[in-house]
Amino acid sequence: MRISLIRSLPGAGLIPLVTLITGCAGSAITQTPPSVPGEVQVVDSQPMEPSPPPRVPQTGDPASAPSTAVPIEQQFIIAANQAQAQQDWSTAIEQAERGLRVNRRQPELYLILAQSYWQLGESAQASQFARQGLRYLGPGSEVLQLNLRKLAYPNNAN
Amino acid sequence: MAARKPSKTRKKPASRNSAKKTTVSWRGRIWRGLFYVGLAAVLLFAGYWGWMDHKVRDRFAGAKWELAARIYARPLELYAGAPVSAQMLRLELKGLNYQPVEKVVRPGQFSWQGNRVEVYRRAHKLGAEMIPALPLALTFTSRDAQQIDSFTADDAIVALEPKEIGSIYPATGEDRVLTRLQEIPPLLGETLLAVEDRSFMDHHGISLRAISRAFMANLKAGAVVQGGSTLTQQLVKNMYLTNERSLIRKLNEALMTLSLEWHYSKSDILEAYLNEVFLGQSGNRAIHGFALASQFYFNKNVSALNTEEIALLVGLVKGASFYSPWRQPQRSKARRDTVLAVMRDSGLITDVELTHALAQPLTVVKSPASQHAYPAFVGLVKQQLLRDYPLELLQSDGLTIYTTLAPSVQTMAEESLSQTLGQLETQYKIPASQLQGAVVVTAVGSGEVRAVVGDRNPRYHGFNRALDTQRAIGSLIKPALYLTALESGNFTLATPLDDGPVEHELRNGDVWTPTNFSGIDHGLVPLYTALANSYNQAAARLGLEIGIDEVVDTVHRLGVEQAIAEVPAVVLGAVDLSPLVVSDYFHTLANEGIYSPLRAIREVYAADGARLRRYPLNAREAISSNASYLIDFAMQITARQGTARKLYTQLPESLSVAGKTGTTNDQRDSWFAGYTGSDLGVVWVGSDDNAPLPLTGATGALPVWRALFKQLPSESINRVQPPEVTFVWVDAASGMLSGSECQGALLLPFVKGTQPHQRANCERMKRRESWWRRLWDENN
Numbered sequence: 034m035r036i037s038l039i040r041s042l043p044g045a046g047l048i049p050l051v052t053l054i055t056g057c058a059g060s061a062i063t064q065t066p067p068s069v070p071g072e073v074q075v076v077d078s079q080p081m082e083p084s085p086p087p088r089v090p091q092t093g094d095p096a097s098a099p100s101t102a103v104p105i106e107q108q109f110i111i112a113a114n115q116a117q118a119q120q121d122w123s124t125a126i127e128q129a130e131r132g133l134r135v136n137r138r139q140p141e142l143y144l145i146l147a148q149s150y151w152q153l154g155e156s157a158q159a160s161q162f163a164r165q166g167l168r169y170l171g172p173g174s175e176v177l178q179l180n181l182r183k184l185a186y187p188n189n190a191n
Numbered sequence: 192m193a194a195r196k197p198s199k200t201r202k203k204p205a206s207r208n209s210a211k212k213t214t215v216s217w218r219g220r221i222w223r224g225l226f227y228v229g230l231a232a233v234l235l236f237a238g239y240w241g242w243m244d245h246k247v248r249d250r251f252a253g254a255k256w257e258l259a260a261r262i263y264a265r266p267l268e269l270y271a272g273a274p275v276s277a278q279m280l281r282l283e284l285k286g287l288n289y290q291p292v293e294k295v296v297r298p299g300q301f302s303w304q305g306n307r308v309e310v311y312r313r314a315h316k317l318g319a320e321m322i323p324a325l326p327l328a329l330t331f332t333s334r335d336a337q338q339i340d341s342f343t344a345d346d347a348i349v350a351l352e353p354k355e356i357g358s359i360y361p362a363t364g365e366d367r368v369l370t371r372l373q374e375i376p377p378l379l380g381e382t383l384l385a386v387e388d389r390s391f392m393d394h395h396g397i398s399l400r401a402i403s404r405a406f407m408a409n410l411k412a413g414a415v416v417q418g419g420s421t422l423t424q425q426l427v428k429n430m431y432l433t434n435e436r437s438l439i440r441k442l443n444e445a446l447m448t449l450s451l452e453w454h455y456s457k458s459d460i461l462e463a464y465l466n467e468v469f470l471g472q473s474g475n476r477a478i479h480g481f482a483l484a485s486q487f488y489f490n491k492n493v494s495a496l497n498t499e500e501i502a503l504l505v506g507l508v509k510g511a512s513f514y515s516p517w518r519q520p521q522r523s524k525a526r527r528d529t530v531l532a533v534m535r536d537s538g539l540i541t542d543v544e545l546t547h548a549l550a551q552p553l554t555v556v557k558s559p560a561s562q563h564a565y566p567a568f569v570g571l572v573k574q575q576l577l578r579d580y581p582l583e584l585l586q587s588d589g590l591t592i593y594t595t596l597a598p599s600v601q602t603m604a605e606e607s608l609s610q611t612l613g614q615l616e617t618q619y620k621i622p623a624s625q626l627q628g629a630v631v632v633t634a635v636g637s638g639e640v641r642a643v644v645g646d647r648n649p650r651y652h653g654f655n656r657a658l659d660t661q662r663a664i665g666s667l668i669k670p671a672l673y674l675t676a677l678e679s680g681n682f683t684l685a686t687p688l689d690d691g692p693v694e695h696e697l698r699n700g701d702v703w704t705p706t707n708f709s710g711i712d713h714g715l716v717p718l719y720t721a722l723a724n725s726y727n728q729a730a731a732r733l734g735l736e737i738g739i740d741e742v743v744d745t746v747h748r749l750g751v752e753q754a755i756a757e758v759p760a761v762v763l764g765a766v767d768l769s770p771l772v773v774s775d776y777f778h779t780l781a782n783e784g785i786y787s788p789l790r791a792i793r794e795v796y797a798a799d800g801a802r803l804r805r806y807p808l809n810a811r812e813a814i815s816s817n818a819s820y821l822i823d824f825a826m827q828i829t830a831r832q833g834t835a836r837k838l839y840t841q842l843p844e845s846l847s848v849a850g851k852t853g854t855t856n857d858q859r860d861s862w863f864a865g866y867t868g869s870d871l872g873v874v875w876v877g878s879d880d881n882a883p884l885p886l887t888g889a890t891g892a893l894p895v896w897r898a899l900f901k902q903l904p905s906e907s908i909n910r911v912q913p914p915e916v917t918f919v920w921v922d923a924a925s926g927m928l929s930g931s932e933c934q935g936a937l938l939l940p941f942v943k944g945t946q947p948h949q950r951a952n953c954e955r956m957k958r959r960e961s962w963w964r965r966l967w968d969e970n971n
Contacts, residue, residue, distance in 0.1 A: 105272065
């Protein structure tokens with residue numbers, strides 16, 4: 034379920050709306066982006082209506098995104114991990130790419146790409162994918178971050 | 192020389208003996224001569240036969256035929272949550288010739304009841320792997336749903352068979368799909384023998400019984416109504432000989448037939464025949480063999496043919512054009528029914544099966560799948576293939592090429608272009624058919640090209656504007672310009688830029704004085720406004736300040752490989768690029784600063800099913816995530832409030848889009864490049880003769896893009912905010928620090944530490960809770 038997955042990523046657009054709603058005068062800095070880029074605050078008898086925020090899917094909600102027990106890209110992660118276990122790096126890469134076609138912001142898939150290219154001796158490509166994966170990391174994924182960083186910056190242990 | 196004196200006594204007997212000897216010698220000479228002539232003839236004949244034999248074996252043992260390369264679209268993947276709309280699924284099923292039915296009972300059928308769809312996927316081959324037929328069911332939440340809601344099948348993710356979209360066939364025009372005898376349904380083989388050569392298993396290539404039977408039949412009819420050729424003879428005639436009617440050809444046929452039968456088994460010969468036989472014609476393309484004919488007439492694998500379909504194909508052996516099911520349906524059905532009767536008489540089917548089969552109409556597809564339906568996309572595929580394979584190999588080695596084309600997206604893009612151009616011509620009183628255009632749609636992230644349109648008539652095989660036209664890109668260059676400024680660290684989205692008149696002396700002494708499209712000077716404006724409204728004067732001044740070479744370098748980093756002259760006009764788009772190259776450039780922006788070369792091919796397989804090459808995803812970090820985030824935000828403002836704001840007259844507000852319009856001097860070119868979270872679309876509209884048009888990027892190319900994305904299921908931009916980026920309330924007019932309750936304030940992203948510090952005057956505004964905010968609060 035792509036849409037809900039992306040929503041579940043950190044800083045991915047829902048939280049900011051709350052800030053917009055409760056925007057605090059005098060506090061100039063906020064960590065969150067607006068719902069409508071470029072929307073200007075105006076005093077108006079009919080204030081500008083930004084787009085309704087996306088709703089969190091509810092169980093039984095007909096408008097909600099479909100629910101699956103396991104995200105579909107997880108299948109590709111599992112298949113890629115199995116290939117890695119058998120040192121079949123090309124298949125692992127292939128499976129990871131298929132997963133990215135479903136969810137292009139899944140950092141685990143970038144880690145698989147990075148590890149597999151590293152094993153194939155293509156360290157530059159490995160580093161690039163690891164760096165890309167770091168862009169999509171959320172909080173609470175320290176181990177993943179550590180693994181990605183190792184491959185992204187192999188000459189910098191920190 | 193001394194004269195000899197012959198004696199009489201010796202002369203007479205000698206004379207007698209001599210006569211006798213002469214007679215003997217004369218006869219002997221004749222016999223000897225005859226012997227030698229005969230020997231020579233035998234040797235010649237043997238040599239000739241040997242040569243024929245060599246010819247037969249040479250071709251039969253090696254690669255018998257040149258095989259076309261086949262090009263396939265990407266297989267549509269179905270799963271719960273897949274971004275597949277009902278419209279998209281309908282287009283895909285139609286393109287694959289699925290039959291709508293009430294109840295799905297066999298592969299190749301689908302039923303659509305309300306929001307529930309059942310599909311029986313066909314069996315098909317992927318490389319060397321045989322993918323079985325599979326029933327599946329899915330639902331949409333509504334008719335307009337943009338994704339699949341629930342999905343039921345044996346697997347969580349199921350791909351439909353990929354549509355064949357073209358082929359690169361041999362120069363001879365002969366096309367065939369090579370098939371092993373084991374893959375041919377036994378009923379097909381048996382029927383063929385029953386109809387064409389009943390004694391095939393018994394004769395040695397030539398059947399005297401068949402010849403005499405044909406002779407009698409022809410004698411009786413007073414014309415040639417029946418042939419006496421065996422299947423082997425037919426094969427020899429088709430494979431090695433011409434249609435010439437002469438004794439020498441007949442002799443060759445006989446010799447080659449005997450050779451073929453001598454060296455090869457019946458199964459080898461039958462397999463070759465099944466692949467060789469001519470079964471139809473489509474333009475220059477000749478359809479050979481039952482496997483290709485099965486796809487050509489029924490759009491199915493030969494192994495899935497039913498009784499009446501087998502009968503039709505076998506009936507075509509007698510004359511594919513004469514019995515064409517499209518041009519001569521009555522005749523074709525009569526021939527099919529004759530074959531069905533032979534099948535019954537030969538014990539291949541029962542009376543019940545015969546009755547059932549006779550009651551069936553011809554089930555051929557409405558028209559054969561065109562090999563030229565997607566000339567622009569296939570043009571791109573060929574271009575990429577030719578980097579790795581010589582043309583001769585593509586035309587002969589039977590490669591299978593899996594591409595990235597999404598047929599439903601392609602259809603949407605084609606219709607959006609042709610319909611919108613027609614509307615624009617009416618609206619702006621442009622002569623009919625003057626406008627031309629091109630569209631390229633790319634999947635963001637993978638860089639896979641989903642659709643290419645190179646002409647408003649998408650079936651036209653001519654100039655491919657998506658790939659081959661080189662037009663000035665106008666303001667499409669500006670994201671690269673502003674990105675360069677943002678990357679320098681000296682500019683933010685709020686930095687005031689001077690949009691006053693510009694005068695710049697060039698090296699040749701001329702003075703460059705670019706002006707705004709509206710002719711109005713805007714004074715100091717924040718950087719994001721200059722981009723959103725595409726102010727030329729601010730852009731020209733900025734470009735000169737940060738360096739033209741720096742801007743050109745950014746354009747290269749974003750994926751444009753061709754040389755660009757480092758002249759001031761570059762910053763206003765005096766760069767000629769094709770829509771495909773513009774897609775490369777904008778894909779890097781859409782892909783959050785990661786450059787991934789666009790790909791039209793996924794994999795290439797050899798004729799034996801072995802994978803030759805995979806075209807993997809490549810990535811190179813072209814711009815930092817911070818700068819990429821900022822420029823993306825500015826282009827979202829362009830779409831919401833700037834020159835591209837007309838997007839939202841038809842797109843839902845909830846869909847976040849980033850984009851840029853482009854218009855060139857005298858409005859000769861109209862561009863729009865825009866992307867969502869999942870798809871990038873680049874549209875060019877103009878005239879082939881480069882004539883000025885009453886169109887801008889916003890009024891020409893943008894409506895095409897909008898028409899496409901109105902239908903295309905696409906994900907909103909929803910970027911992950913980099914940790915070094917923070918949002919700050921600033922005054923929209925001055926770019927100075929402001930607050931959320933100040934009139935005219937807006938939130939802009941800044942790289943931490945670069946946000947403005949000087950505070951603008953704050954005129955407090957009264958807040959009113961909007962309905963959605965209340966709703967949001969209630970739900971949270």
